[in-house]
Amino acid sequence: MKLAIVYDYLAQKGGAERVVLELNRIFPDAPIYTVIYNQKSAPEEFRQLDVRTSGLQRLPFSRTKFEMYLPLYAFAVEQFDLREYDVVLSVGTMVAKGVVTGSRTCHISICFTPMRWAWDLYHDYIEELKSAPWVRWPFRLLAHYYRMWDVASAPRVSFFIAGSQVAARRIRKHYGRESQVIHPPVDVDKYQPNGKPPEDFFLVVSRLVYAKRIDLVVRAFANTGRRLVVIGQGERLRHLKAMATPNVQFLGFQPDEVVRDYYARCRALIFPGEEDFGLTPVEAKASGRPTIAYAAGGALETVQDGQTGLFFPHQTPDSLAQAIDRFDTMEFDADLLRQDSRRFASEIFEKKIRKFVREKYVEYMQTYFGPEEYSK
Numbered sequence: 001m002k003l004a005i006v007y008d009y010l011a012q013k014g015g016a017e018r019v020v021l022e023l024n025r026i027f028p029d030a031p032i033y034t035v036i037y038n039q040k041s042a043p044e045e046f047r048q049l050d051v052r053t054s055g056l057q058r059l060p061f062s063r064t065k066f067e068m069y070l071p072l073y074a075f076a077v078e079q080f081d082l083r084e085y086d087v088v089l090s091v092g093t094m095v096a097k098g099v100v101t102g103s104r105t106c107h108i109s110i111c112f113t114p115m116r117w118a119w120d121l122y123h124d125y126i127e128e129l130k131s132a133p134w135v136r137w138p139f140r141l142l143a144h145y146y147r148m149w150d151v152a153s154a155p156r157v158s159f160f161i162a163g164s165q166v167a168a169r170r171i172r173k174h175y176g177r178e179s180q181v182i183h184p185p186v187d188v189d190k191y192q193p194n195g196k197p198p199e200d201f202f203l204v205v206s207r208l209v210y211a212k213r214i215d216l217v218v219r220a221f222a223n224t225g226r227r228l229v230v231i232g233q234g235e236r237l238r239h240l241k242a243m244a245t246p247n248v249q250f251l252g253f254q255p256d257e258v259v260r261d262y263y264a265r266c267r268a269l270i271f272p273g274e275e276d277f278g279l280t281p282v283e284a285k286a287s288g289r290p291t292i293a294y295a296a297g298g299a300l301e302t303v304q305d306g307q308t309g310l311f312f313p314h315q316t317p318d319s320l321a322q323a324i325d326r327f328d329t330m331e332f333d334a335d336l337l338r339q340d341s342r343r344f345a346s347e348i349f350e351k352k353i354r355k356f357v358r359e360k361y362v363e364y365m366q367t368y369f370g371p372e373e374y375s376k
Contacts, residue, residue, distance in 0.1 A: 001087050002087075003357075004085045005032045005090075006034070006096045006099050007096055008094040010034045011037070011063065011066050013253075015277070015279040017043050019110070021043065023091065024049055026350050027089075031052055032049055033080050036063060038064065052080075082099060083102050086106065087105070087357060088108070089108050091112075092111075093113050097154070099156070100156065106364040107156060107157050108161060110182075114175065117143065124211075125139065150175075151174065162181050163182070163298070166296075166297050182353060183343075186283060187346050189286075189345075190286075191283050191286035191287040191341075192260075193334045198266060198268075201265075202226065202324070203268070203269050205231045206230075212272070215243065216316060217270050222248075228249065229262060229266070231262060237250065264289070268284075269284035269309075275298045276297060283341075284337075286341035288335075290303075290309040292309060292324060293311055311323070
């Protein structure tokens with residue numbers, strides 16, 4: 001099979017980009033098509049790969065101010081000519097699944113979730129933009145357009161893969177399509193317990209954007225005396241620093257080896273957002289540390305209350321603070337945490353992806369062209 005990978009845009013470092021790198025490792029001959037590629041802000045590993053961009057790449061400031069071209073993303077991704085490929089693997093949450101393929105191309109979408117800013121979190125973003133009406137109304141129009149395009153482009157996908165059960169439910173609701181759940185891969189062997197008692201601090205590892213809800217963690221720790229370390233960068237950094245008290249420390253972006261060290265030394269990871277899956281609780285588990293997570297989304301599939309972490313039921317500072325008080329009375333087994341993380345190991349993802357692609361390609365060709373035509 002001749003295979004191509006399509007991803008929304010390469011302009012940041014996160015869990016989705018790690019999935020694309022893992023797919024490239026599994027299918028090393030597959031080029032990566034993406035709307036915009038910023039070499040400086042994307043993971044360095046992509047510099048060695050065959051990355052092919054859309055016409056938006058040549059527009060002014062497209063690499064650094066990529067958000068300003070969001071209205072053109074859907075148009076741009078439709079311009080990729082993928083006729084030469086037997087299988088297209090689209091990956092992401094935005095426009096990758098909207099690529100236009102020929103009848104002989106099996107299109108498999110690894111959909112982490114339908115774009116949440118246009119669906120599930122739409123009214124949260126509207127609320128957040130109350131003080132900026134000059135942005136609020138254009139956002140309403142953009143979200144309206146993308147909802148229509150998102151639904152209209154769903155039939156272009158031959159088969160869906162969801163990154164979690166919650167993503168599968170969203171795919172069913174918004175697109176009316178079934179999907180198979182294959183959890184994203186985590187290189188758990190990169191993370192190891194240090195064999196020492198935890199140090200007296202809690203940890204957040206996240207992009208600092210509104211949807212991650214790091215604000216409620218900062219508020220929960222305000223003036224408590226408990227130490228909180230926040231690793232990550234993003235548009236909300238200044239806002240979060242303004243509300244923080246001296247016991248909250250912001251380290252900004254840190255290289256992988258530093259993040260691994262903090263995982264192994266912390267008391268627990270704090271995971272306050274409603275994520276589609278969430279790699280960081282698995283990374284913390286592989287490091288022998290539990291997670292205190294909001295009881296929603298992908299955390300329900302990666303954290304077991306009382307065994308590998310605990311939940312707080314409401315997305316509020318008070319609810320999180322109560323969970324931390326409860327955490328102080330509990331103990332967790334680092335070996336059990338480490339063992340449980342293996343459920344999400346990269347080799348398991350590879351085995352499932354290879355099997356799915358092979359079987360669905362045969363199924364697609366036989367369904368659409370019949371056994372005799374397919375054999376030619």
